[in-house]
Amino acid sequence: MTKETDSREIALDILMEILEKSGYSHIILRQALNKYQYLDKSERAFISRLVEGTLEYLLQIDYVIDSFSSTKIKKMKPVIRTILRMSVYQLLYMDRVPDSAVCNEAVKLSVKRKFTGLKGFVNGVLRNISRNKETLSCPNASVRYSMPEWIVSMWEKEYGRETAVAMMESFLKNKKTTVRCNYANAAREEILKSLQKQEVIVAESGLSDAVLYLEKYDYLDSLEAFKKGWIQVQDLSSVFVGEAADPKKDDYVIDVCGAPGGKSIHIADKLNGTGLVEVRDLTAYKVDLIQQNIDRCGFKNIRTKVQDALILDQESIEKADIVIADLPCSGLGIIGRKPDIKYRLKPEDLKELASLQREILSVVQSYVKPGGKLVFSTCTVNKQENEENALWFLKEFPFDPLDLTGKLGDGISSETLKQGYIQLLPGIHPCDGFFLSAFVKR
Numbered sequence: 001m002t003k004e005t006d007s008r009e010i011a012l013d014i015l016m017e018i019l020e021k022s023g024y025s026h027i028i029l030r031q032a033l034n035k036y037q038y039l040d041k042s043e044r045a046f047i048s049r050l051v052e053g054t055l056e057y058l059l060q061i062d063y064v065i066d067s068f069s070s071t072k073i074k075k076m077k078p079v080i081r082t083i084l085r086m087s088v089y090q091l092l093y094m095d096r097v098p099d100s101a102v103c104n105e106a107v108k109l110s111v112k113r114k115f116t117g118l119k120g121f122v123n124g125v126l127r128n129i130s131r132n133k134e135t136l137s138c139p140n141a142s143v144r145y146s147m148p149e150w151i152v153s154m155w156e157k158e159y160g161r162e163t164a165v166a167m168m169e170s171f172l173k174n175k176k177t178t179v180r181c182n183y184a185n186a187a188r189e190e191i192l193k194s195l196q197k198q199e200v201i202v203a204e205s206g207l208s209d210a211v212l213y214l215e216k217y218d219y220l221d222s223l224e225a226f227k228k229g230w231i232q233v234q235d236l237s238s239v240f241v242g243e244a245a246d247p248k249k250d251d252y253v254i255d256v257c258g259a260p261g262g263k264s265i266h267i268a269d270k271l272n273g274t275g276l277v278e279v280r281d282l283t284a285y286k287v288d289l290i291q292q293n294i295d296r297c298g299f300k301n302i303r304t305k306v307q308d309a310l311i312l313d314q315e316s317i318e319k320a321d322i323v324i325a326d327l328p329c330s331g332l333g334i335i336g337r338k339p340d341i342k343y344r345l346k347p348e349d350l351k352e353l354a355s356l357q358r359e360i361l362s363v364v365q366s367y368v369k370p371g372g373k374l375v376f377s378t379c380t381v382n383k384q385e386n387e388e389n390a391l392w393f394l395k396e397f398p399f400d401p402l403d404l405t406g407k408l409g410d411g412i413s414s415e416t417l418k419q420g421y422i423q424l425l426p427g428i429h430p431c432d433g434f435f436l437s438a439f440v441k442r
């Protein structure tokens, strides 16, 4: 077997786990890349791109296969279906791989997986697609951007056609890793020097002093700045939660749904050794993830607790200066990083999640002291879970909107900041899709 076949076989196994056994793409891919640490950096990059690209374009790929195959994608054997899907991604989107190599490797893989009888079928479908690929066209936006139709229509209705297209285009672009600096641990110059010493390509965000974009590193765990807790993977949008919360010296902060701890650690960093952040989550497993991040950065003003946010914690009533409610949501804003979300989600999930958010908010609002703040956020893009819930909250509870004008930096402006909220839209704003609202208790 050649090196090329090995990489493709690893990608096939990863895609089978995700597409045929419903595994989460980011978890399955991370586990596989950890397992195959001995591979060249370029081979691991090839596997990641092949897996992520196949998932990003899955609807379009299936449309193309169904246009050229007499057996429809749904009726195929799972292994053959997956080999075809990943091969079509290479034909359409990986210019550096010659089409003949894609077809040959797909045939070899089919034989290796004991489908010798189907090698002619695989070869025929792929060669046919390869011959006609310049003339392929997409019948609608759903196929073009590989986005389920119900999401396309919802976004067109809620944000307009142009914005919906900008969002869908942005999800298909390559993402750099975004990190936030823990300035309580190291100065900016020290962090930049360490990253540059390890030949990482670093770019400034221009929108937050705390945020950097990283490229061309091998493993995050191998970076000195990461090992020493000087940097934390966190999107710009999520950094805005800390900016909106704007903690003051000695504040007591409760983060009610906090794993893996990104926003809480940012707030602990801002408190610079003072105050206390209590980060909670539903299970010991999730709380352990938070603890690992806390241990790495070594902050002492932060602790964890297993606590169901739906159950009232009597001892917390009117104790917190700030409550962070970054709640479970449909995740439509982070499709660019976790493409399988768009295929997993059903329209009815949004309603259920919006009502779960209301239930959690009803409980945790009681933890805020009079004069204290509550920040409600989600990493999704739809009115039901976001604006509608923020407005509902203001009607139901004794809170006023916190004017966020100027709090998120000069680069972010919106009429709604005055009313205490903003819907960040990928492709329009330079970050993931994210909703953020902030309230002050009367």
Ligand SMILES: C[S@@+](CC[C@H](N)C(=O)[O-])C[C@H]1O[C@@H](n2cnc3c(N)ncnc32)[C@H](O)[C@@H]1O
Pocket (backbone or CB within 6 Å): 238, 256, 257, 258, 259, 260, 261, 262, 263, 264, 280, 281, 282, 283, 286, 307, 308, 309, 310, 326, 327, 328, 329, 379
């Ligand atoms: C959006 S994530 C939080 C991300 C986190 N704020 C950060 O910045 O790293 C939502 C979290 O809510 C947790 N969660 C879901 N239901 C919960 C509940 N009833 N009580 C507490 N946490 C819950 C999930 O386990 C998940 O970790």
